[in-house]
Amino acid sequence: MALDDIRVVMVQTTHPGNIGAAARAMKTMGLRRLVLVAPLHFPHAEATAMASGAADILAQAQCVDTLAEAIADVGLAVATSGRARHLPWPHVDAREGGRQLLLESDRHPVALVFGREDRGLTNEELQSCHLHVGIPSDPTYGVLNVAAAIQVLAYELRMAWLEQTAAPAPATPRMPLLNVPWDEELASVGEMEQFFRQFEQVLAEVGFLSVQNPRPMLLRLRRMFLRIRPDRLEHNLLRGLLKDVAKAVRFAKEQD
Amino acid sequence: MALDDIRVVMVQTTHPGNIGAAARAMKTMGLRRLVLVAPLHFPHAEATAMASGAADILAQAQCVDTLAEAIADVGLAVATSGRARHLPWPHVDAREGGRQLLLESDRHPVALVFGREDRGLTNEELQSCHLHVGIPSDPTYGVLNVAAAIQVLAYELRMAWLEQTAAPAPATPRMPLLNVPWDEELASVGEMEQFFRQFEQVLAEVGFLSVQNPRPMLLRLRRMFLRIRPDRLEHNLLRGLLKDVAKAVRFAKEQD
Numbered sequence: 001m002a003l004d005d006i007r008v009v010m011v012q013t014t015h016p017g018n019i020g021a022a023a024r025a026m027k028t029m030g031l032r033r034l035v036l037v038a039p040l041h042f043p044h045a046e047a048t049a050m051a052s053g054a055a056d057i058l059a060q061a062q063c064v065d066t067l068a069e070a071i072a073d074v075g076l077a078v079a080t081s082g083r084a085r086h087l088p089w090p091h092v093d094a095r096e097g098g099r100q101l102l103l104e105s106d107r108h109p110v111a112l113v114f115g116r117e118d119r120g121l122t123n124e125e126l127q128s129c130h131l132h133v134g135i136p137s138d139p140t141y142g143v144l145n146v147a148a149a150i151q152v153l154a155y156e157l158r159m160a161w162l163e164q165t166a167a168p169a170p171a172t173p174r175m176p177l178l179n180v181p182w183d184e185e186l187a188s189v190g191e192m193e194q195f196f197r198q199f200e201q202v203l204a205e206v207g208f209l210s211v212q213n214p215r216p217m218l219l220r221l222r223r224m225f226l227r228i229r230p231d232r233l234e235h236n237l238l239r240g241l242l243k244d245v246a247k248a249v250r251f252a253k254e255q256d
Numbered sequence: 257m258a259l260d261d262i263r264v265v266m267v268q269t270t271h272p273g274n275i276g277a278a279a280r281a282m283k284t285m286g287l288r289r290l291v292l293v294a295p296l297h298f299p300h301a302e303a304t305a306m307a308s309g310a311a312d313i314l315a316q317a318q319c320v321d322t323l324a325e326a327i328a329d330v331g332l333a334v335a336t337s338g339r340a341r342h343l344p345w346p347h348v349d350a351r352e353g354g355r356q357l358l359l360e361s362d363r364h365p366v367a368l369v370f371g372r373e374d375r376g377l378t379n380e381e382l383q384s385c386h387l388h389v390g391i392p393s394d395p396t397y398g399v400l401n402v403a404a405a406i407q408v409l410a411y412e413l414r415m416a417w418l419e420q421t422a423a424p425a426p427a428t429p430r431m432p433l434l435n436v437p438w439d440e441e442l443a444s445v446g447e448m449e450q451f452f453r454q455f456e457q458v459l460a461e462v463g464f465l466s467v468q469n470p471r472p473m474l475l476r477l478r479r480m481f482l483r484i485r486p487d488r489l490e491h492n493l494l495r496g497l498l499k500d501v502a503k504a505v506r507f508a509k510e511q512d
Contacts, residue, residue, distance in 0.1 A: 025404055030394040053397055095415070136414055138286040141309050144407070148281055151404040152411050158392055159351070183344055206504040208497050220493055227484050234480050237473065241464050248462040248505045 003030040003161050006101060007111040008150060009070045011037040011125065014117050020050030020058065021147030022114075027054035029154035030161070034061040035070045035111075050147075067113065067125050075108025076101065079121055079129035080149060082142070090131045097133030098156030102164060112153060114146050184231035191235055196222060198242050205249045259286040259417050262357060263367040264406060265326045267293040267381065270373050276306030276314065277403030278370075283310035285410035286417070290317040291326045291367075306403075323369065323381050328446035331364025332357065335377055335385035336405060338398070343475055346387045346483065353389030354412030358420060364442060368409060370402050383475065384445065386482050440487035447491055452478060454498050461505050 008026055013019050019042060023034060034057055036042055042063065051058050064070050071077045078097055092100065101110050113129060115121035126132065135144060135152050144152070187195070200218065203209050211217070230238060264282055269275050275298060279290060290313055292298055298319065307314050320326050327333045334353055348356065357366050369385060371377035382388065391400060391408050400408070443451070456474065459465050467473070486494060 021401065021404070024399075024401060027397045028393045028400045028404075052401070053399060094411075135411065136418055137284045138414075141283045143280075143309060144284045145277065145280060145308070148277070148284075148404060148407040151400070151407055155350075155391065155408050155411075158394075162392055203497070206497075206500045208500045217493065220490060221497075224484050224486060224490050224494075228480050229483075230480060234476060237476055238480075241459070241462075241477075244462045244464045245501055245505075249501075 002105065003102075003157060004032040005109065006031055006105055006157060007033045007035055007070075007074065007109065008154075009035045009037060009067065009111050009113040010039070010146065010150075011067055011113065011121060012116050013039045013042075013146065016041045016044030016047040017050045018117065018145070018147045019044075019061075020047035020052075020054075021145075022150045023047075023051040023054040023057035023061070025147055025151035026154050027057050029151075029158040031154050031157065032057060032060070034058070036061055036063045037067050037070050038065055039063065067121075067128060071111045071113070071128070073109055074111045076104045076110040076131070077113060077129040078111070078131045078133050079113045079126050080115065080134070080153070081121060081126055081132045082134055087127075089126065092131065092133055094133060094135045094153055094156045095159075097131070098153060098160040099163075100131065102157055102160040112157075114150060117146055182231065184233050187230050187232055187235035191232075192226070192230075195225070195235060195238060195242075198239060198246075199225075202242050202246050202249075205246060258361065259358075259413060260288040261365070262287055262361050262413060263289045263291055263326075263330065263365060264410075265291045265293060265323065265367050265369040266295070266402070266406075267323055267369065267377060268372045269295045269298075269402065272297045272300030272303035273306045274373065274401070274403045275300075275317075276303035276308075276310075277401075278406045279303075279307040279310040279313035279317070281403055281407035282410050283313050285407075285414040287410050287413065288313060288316070290314070292317055292319045293323050293326050294321055295319065323377075323384060324445075324449065327367045327369070327384070328449075329365055329444050330367045331442045331444055332360045332366040332387070333369060333385040333445055334367070334387045334389050335369045335382050336371065336390070336409070337377060337382055337388045338390055343472075343479065345382065345479060348387065348389055350389060350391045350409055350412045351415075353387070354409060354416040355419075356387065358413055358416040364444070368413075370406060373402055383478060384449075386485065438487065440489050443486050443488055443491035447488075448482070448486075451481070451491060451494060451498075454495065454502075455481075458498050458502050458505075461502060 008031060010019065010022060013036065019036065019039060026034060047058060048055055078101055101112060104110050135149060137144065264287060266275065266278060269292065275292065275295060282290060299314065303314060304311055334357055357368060360366050369377065391405055393400065
């Protein structure tokens with residue numbers, strides 16, 4: 001399954017800036033094959049400007065006259081569209097559409113088709129595709145810019161590809177609870193208990209535990225510092241900090 | 257959980273067209289609250305043109321001078337960023353980030369922060385946020401346009417919202433990131449910054465910052481305490497503790 005084989009087809013795009021923005025959106029997600037059906041202006045300086053670092057995608061873009069030509073050799077054509085009003089057509093959301101396209105991309109050429117800025121795809125064009133895909137949107141204003149729609153679908157294709165190619169086990173140590181990669185080993189329970197003992201001594205020395213019943217307060221502090229789940233380096237930092245506080249305060253006591 | 261309460265913050269946007277495209281991207285997904293930090297040009301005809309049917313979002317957009325101002329009252333600030341090179345920070349992908357933001361959006365204000373077109377967010381800005389979120393992208397060209405990035409994250413927010421509203425809602429408020437039920441409101445970003453200022457003063461007073469370059473150390477401490485995500489009670493406890501330490505040490509100084 002290769003993202004760079006998946007074809008993006010833009011039908012009769014009016015604004016060349018949208019073609020450039022689409023190329024950039026594709027490239028950020030690892031897509032490379034752009035087919036333009038009868039674009040109004042192409043090539044165009046505005047397309048190049050909006051493409052930013054994706055000028056190579058524009059340079060390799062193919063221009064054809066009709067959608068039929070653009071998808072003649074594909075095994076799965078997916079058209080972007082809201083839900084069909086008259087004749088229901090197989091319809092999935094962007095996530096499912098991305099998965100389906102990727103799944104079939106190693107069997108035959110697949111294409112993802114986007115319509116005109118103002119009125120999308122014609123019924124005939126929609127009905128030349130196997131499957132319709134929609135991006136869930138707000139019912140009061142669902143009109144995504146075409147390059148923005150390409151960004152979302154290209155993103156879902158990449159997410160599907162990452163799901164498919166995901167390595168079984170993460171190689172890097174992870175920060176527990178947050179489950180993010182981490183560069184240091186975490187402090188052990190024993191180390192944390194040493195920290196808590198030292199912490200409690202310091203709290204007593206600065207007079208923080210002079211209230212009637214310090215127990216609930218200590219418990220809250222313990223809960224807080226256990227939530228940090230400090231790594232070894234952070235643990236040492238906290239211990240060093242406590243030592244400095246104790247030194248500063250003991251120095252005070254000696255002066256009494 | 258309401259999408260229209262989630263705040264999108266754009267920091268020092270250079271091209272007004274991107275602000276307009278961002279407003280449109282937001283509105284298609286049901287987001288409404290846009291905050292602009294020191295935009296180069298705003299309002300601007302190009303912003304309005306690119307916003308298309310989302311001019312109302314622009315009209316209601318709020319302008320402030322600094323990121324700190326934009327997120328002072330939020331309980332969860334999420335910054336868009338690639339993975340941090342030097343000091344790892346809690347980092348999730350767009351899907352997980354959308355879920356987390358949505359989950360917390362009914363407990364306190366939440367914000368999603370986007371950086372400058374050319375160089376994103378500064379380290380300091382990144383480090384003022386609890387969590388970093390990245391959009392998986394091609395390693396050879398991962399530079400999404402800022403409005404395209406907003407489209408993807410707004411889309412993931414909507415997908416998370418659709419997931420959540422499909423299932424029966426969890427009844428109890430939950431401890432964010434750890435996702436456990438919680439009984440207290442969390443401290444806001446502004447409150448935590450006050451804590452950090454007080455903390456730094458105390459560190460200086462006890463001599464902990466007397467090393468050559470205290471910056472990396474301070475950064476590690478900041479990361480640790482942001483990981484706690486203290487609730488209001490815990491925040492007060494920490495502040496009280498710092499006050500007692502300062503008192504004890506100042507007392508020492510007076511004896512000198």
